[in-house]
Amino acid sequence: MMGPVHLTRPLVLEVPDRQPDGAGGFIEAWLPRGTLWAEVTARTGREVAGAAVSLSRATFRITVRAAPQDSPARPKPGQRLRDGSRLFLIQSVTERDAAGRFLTCWAEEEVVL
Incomplete structure (x- = not known):
């Protein structure tokens, strides 16, 4: 049995939007879709070597209505949730309970060290 859900953290759901860059290509912008109240739980984390910098990558379980x-x-995979300057890229979304009252977003946060 799962414990109670505490939706105490407002996160902004953002969707990617490709816009022409004026030179025949595209730039990716992020558009806010709305605010979702969430419960955010850290899962795992690790340090990763990037091309020119070190990165810290952590995974999160984010529960929303x-x-x-x-x-x-x-929420859908490929979208992201924003908490101020923190960004959580949604990897997958599943139903949390059999009644379908909550969704679990499995997300990743990447931070440059």
Whole structure:
């Protein structure tokens, strides 16, 4: 049995938007879709060597209230959740409980050291 869910942290759901760069290519911008109240739980973390810098990568379990499959308020892989300057890239989304009241977003945060 799972414990109670404490949705105490407001996170902004952001979606990627490709916009023309004026030179035949595209730039990726992020558009806010709305605020979701969440429970954020750290899972694992590690240090990774990047091309020119060291990176810290951590995974998180983020629980939010469920929304229908076609709702713009339902998080999807490839979107991200923002908490101020912190960014959580959503890797996958699953139902947390059999009743479908909550969703679990498995997300990753990457920080340059």
